[in-house]
Amino acid sequence: MARKYGLLALAVVILSIYLFPVYWMYITALKTGTEIFANPPTFWPRDPQVQIVEVWTRLRMDVYLRNSLLIAGGVTLIVALLGTGCAYVLARIRNRWMDGVLFGVLMMQVLPSSLMITPIFVAFNQMGLLEYPRLSVVLAQAAKVMPLYIVLVRATFLQVPRELEEAALVDGNSRIGAFTSIIVPLARNGILVTSVLIFLQSFGEYVYSRSLISERALQPATVGLQSFMGPNSSDWAGVMTYSAIYVTPILIVFVLLQRQIVSGLTSGALK
Amino acid sequence: MLKFTNTFRDGVGFDTLLVGIALGYLVVFSAFPLAYNLLMSFQDVDLFSLTSFDRPFVGWDNYREILSRPELLPILWNTVKFVGISVIAQLSLGFAIAMFFQLDFPFNTWLRGLFLAGWIMPALVVGAVWSWVLAGDFGVLNHVLSELGLIRANIFWLSDPDVALYSIIFANIWLGVPFNMILLSVGLAGIPEDVYEAAEMDGATRIQRFFTITLPMMRAQLGAVISLGVIFTLQQFDLFAALTQGGPANSSNVFQYWSWQLAFQNYEIGLGSVISVLMIGFVIAVAFVYVRSTRYEQES
Numbered sequence: 001m002a003r004k005y006g007l008l009a010l011a012v013v014i015l016s017i018y019l020f021p022v023y024w025m026y027i028t029a030l031k032t033g034t035e036i037f038a039n040p041p042t043f044w045p046r047d048p049q050v051q052i053v054e055v056w057t058r059l060r061m062d063v064y065l066r067n068s069l070l071i072a073g074g075v076t077l078i079v080a081l082l083g084t085g086c087a088y089v090l091a092r093i094r095n096r097w098m099d100g101v102l103f104g105v106l107m108m109q110v111l112p113s114s115l116m117i118t119p120i121f122v123a124f125n126q127m128g129l130l131e132y133p134r135l136s137v138v139l140a141q142a143a144k145v146m147p148l149y150i151v152l153v154r155a156t157f158l159q160v161p162r163e164l165e166e167a168a169l170v171d172g173n174s175r176i177g178a179f180t181s182i183i184v185p186l187a188r189n190g191i192l193v194t195s196v197l198i199f200l201q202s203f204g205e206y207v208y209s210r211s212l213i214s215e216r217a218l219q220p221a222t223v224g225l226q227s228f229m230g231p232n233s234s235d236w237a238g239v240m241t242y243s244a245i246y247v248t249p250i251l252i253v254f255v256l257l258q259r260q261i262v263s264g265l266t267s268g269a270l271k
Numbered sequence: 272m273l274k275f276t277n278t279f280r281d282g283v284g285f286d287t288l289l290v291g292i293a294l295g296y297l298v299v300f301s302a303f304p305l306a307y308n309l310l311m312s313f314q315d316v317d318l319f320s321l322t323s324f325d326r327p328f329v330g331w332d333n334y335r336e337i338l339s340r341p342e343l344l345p346i347l348w349n350t351v352k353f354v355g356i357s358v359i360a361q362l363s364l365g366f367a368i369a370m371f372f373q374l375d376f377p378f379n380t381w382l383r384g385l386f387l388a389g390w391i392m393p394a395l396v397v398g399a400v401w402s403w404v405l406a407g408d409f410g411v412l413n414h415v416l417s418e419l420g421l422i423r424a425n426i427f428w429l430s431d432p433d434v435a436l437y438s439i440i441f442a443n444i445w446l447g448v449p450f451n452m453i454l455l456s457v458g459l460a461g462i463p464e465d466v467y468e469a470a471e472m473d474g475a476t477r478i479q480r481f482f483t484i485t486l487p488m489m490r491a492q493l494g495a496v497i498s499l500g501v502i503f504t505l506q507q508f509d510l511f512a513a514l515t516q517g518g519p520a521n522s523s524n525v526f527q528y529w530s531w532q533l534a535f536q537n538y539e540i541g542l543g544s545v546i547s548v549l550m551i552g553f554v555i556a557v558a559f560v561y562v563r564s565t566r567y568e569q570e571s
Binding site: 005007008010011014015018019021022024025036038039040042051078082083084085086088089090092093098101103104105106107108109110111112113114115116117118119120121122123125126140141142143144146147148150175200202203205206208210211222225226234236238239243246247250251254255256259261262265266270 | 285286288289290292293296297299300301302303304305307308311313315318321322324339368371372374375376377378379381382385386389391392393394395396397400401402403404408409414418439445448450454456457478481483504505506508511512513516527528530531534540543544546547550551555556557558559562
């Protein structure tokens, strides 16, 4: 028994060391401008200050976060609408063609954004899409994350028993009817968790937004944060408060859905 | 006509349609840019010819130009170091942590899941936090290290050309460990307990058991995790943007960031395409190995 609690204590220590940067972000966000540069640094703020409102208005976080939400929402919508059906078919039918499609999807999953952005920028520019910079980012990012969505949701569909679907067809449902009223509801959890994952990833998207959106009022929170972190910036309290406001909702969603996210990820990456 | 609609409601048409929509999207927004990229790498593309559909072809000139750049070799070497060190360190740390959390103690899976908090945060924010931790004058890392007596003078982690790359590697390892750890945990959990028990009864030591049971039985997972590690490491861009912008003097630059700089800061888009084409070729080769190995495992 003592051994178990010893191990637990050790585990907490390892985790604390690992998560120290996150702790440091929150602590710095609570410090005053002078305390930040105190030597030795304080590991607990002497005079905690909540600067959320001040940073929120000074750094125009409402604009940036709204853009991030719009982009992430658009991406998730496109991906869920187009990807779910594809994931389902890839889970149900195995033949040479579908194997080929699956292989292609897996290949497209690995294309790095930073390398794809050059042709995307030029092509979007020629098509006139850059007139709508946020839409451009949504379209590009949806293509980036759709393969991951398909792979993860396909793993969920694999677990839905084929018999249920066959029973529905025997009962006179059409394929579309069976798909929308039986299969998708049964795979609901997997679809939701994967959509959350896609949303969170797109909420923190940077490369496409940085390269495709030049107008400040349309940029998302990552690009905004980057622009405040110039080489000579010393407003670390501001930057860390900004970061804390930005990631706290992400971390809350993550802790709530931790178990589902972990199992969803592992089933998709290895199958 | 009725037959036509029926096939979409019930037959092969339904499947083809569902796959076709998603695949069509991916072809337009992923496969087409891929091909376009290849085309541009043989063209002279700059700010003036950017919107033109009739750009001059220059043959292998862009490739020759890239090969003649003096920064090519240092950046290549940086990329190799960035990927190699990151993947090895992420894998070994991830493996060690996964094995530790495989032990039986209260809350082990819950605590293990919390590691992913680092992975779920936007990489740019992670970069911002690390650039504050690593700051030369007031950074907390320098303070802790000098308190421990490990360093005498402050190290300028991000502006010293000798260490800048390693600082980014360090942050990247931090970012990648949780994902490696979670994937390896799945593999570890799949090894049946009685194999270990049998080996223990035969008198195998802990170390022997690790090398004769754990490692061989984890072969498939290790292959997948290493290839995924290479793939994700080559996708890393945000940390470079947040920490050093490839500097000072390209000392922490890598191909994926250089390609972007060429295209978006120097407007030498053709040259950016060349790097991009070569790197994407490499990534696809790695992905090919990964997909082949995991598919094979699944079917057998």
